[in-house]
Amino acid sequence: MPGTTRYFEDFRLGECVHSPEFTLTVDDLTDFARLSGDRHPMHLPSADGLQDGPIAHGPLGLARYFGTVHESGALRDSVIALLDTNWRYLAPLRVGQRLHYRTTVTRTRRASAGDRGVVNRWIELRTSGDQTLQQGSSAVLVKAHGVANADADPVANTPFSPRWARALATLLEKDELFSSTTELFDGGIGLASENDEVVLRVYRGAIIEAAGRTPAGPDFTLRGAEHSWAGLLTGPENDLIVRVHRGEFWAVGDTYTYLRLTAALQAIVDNLRVMHRAGATA
Template sequence: MTELDERRGTTSPAAGDRWFEDFAVGQRWTSPPRPVTADDLADFTRISGDDHPLHAGPDAVLQGPFGVAVAMGLLQRLGIHGDAVLGLLDTHWAYRRPVRVGDVLTLEVTIVRCRRTSSGDRGVVTRHMRLLDEGETVQEGTTTALLRARGAGPDPVVRAFGTVPWAEALAARADLAEDLASWDGTVGLRCEDDEVHLRVYRGRVIEVTRRAPRGATFTLGADAATWLEIVEAPENPFMRLAMAGRFTVTGDGYEYLRLTAALHRLVDAAREIA
């Protein structure tokens, strides 16, 4: 296994050469394996001061934050971030199963969001990270970093989920006349903290805006990883993911159910432009 396994097949520049513009939603990497040793347990117990009985004896488990630390170390070993990184902005993490001495951990990294700051000379990149032991997820979450940018843009919009340019591209591609011929209202689409409203009149999107004056009739939302899964799946998985609870709906639930077919067409449009 090479140190950098970028599944999209593009050539990686040397560490330190990647700026904001070098990242795109959907890029993926896998790290080399990293064994967990008895010295890891002893050292992390000493450094953290967490000597709870769970972390001692033959059935000892490593402290939860040990996994986060290993994930960040494996991310650094991949060499995909260098001098352009200005700092870590946030981390959202979930613990799926214990980590024990003898586990062999690998890290899968997927870029799920890229957006430029208002100043234009910096960008924010969100990475979904999965820490695995023999293919089973032990911990996962997202981390967001601030990076220098080479210039002021423009940036690709086709995977900028939840933004106005993305929704404008959807509106231009989706044919909603059949499903919404007699419907007037506003459909909200949200990706984490980005939300956009599509004002619909008789089957035609007449306006795309960050916020409609009277709000959305209903808003369909999901995290960035779910939107990415939707646009990259071999077939449209919207109904399956909706039934699995991967989407949230706020507002008029009855109108949401009435417009299921139209939403399916919007998702088809999102998949086409992506």
């Protein structure tokens, strides 16, 4: 049965939702071929010479996602518009596979009008054995419960905003590890996702500015995708170093300074995780 409609304020960074499992059928491929006009033999039940039978159209996986969201009822009465979709095809979809979608909220951002907001999502199409076949991001504009100023929303939901940076700076003021590992540093530390960046201006162990930009810019910037940051900040542990080795995060700029301040970055992440657990506001 469809669930309760969710509005902008109901979403939290890092929350993860699994859809019910479903099985791809021959009828799914035939119907999609008829609708799309793509009747390539590899997509049809009569496909010859293909191991494990016909291969589903790649976009079928994405189209089915939006149908699954509609069936859930989560956005049925609150959705205003789909804003973008970036999608990757990692492995073929085949008839008989048991599949489900995993959706992670990677950011929320209230619109200036105050009565709606953008929810960014990271989506994975997985098999019952948790192999990821397709993945990508999609942003949707949804109604809010009421009209409010963005400053009333949890600061933890809006990473890489100046407000988020200032809340982090307040926590770091009391962090002895951060102070001791930056006591000889005079410069800027950048934190960034695909599209947004904040800079912490540090002078001898103290943050003297936290903003979207600073005049001198950062000495280096720690970059990662939105979904990687969401996992790092809301997962079970601070596994920054593991994620760096996996290529989820990387440094741009002065790499020597980046390596010298590894412990300070760990302290930054620890405090961000505290902020996100607490759902802090600022």
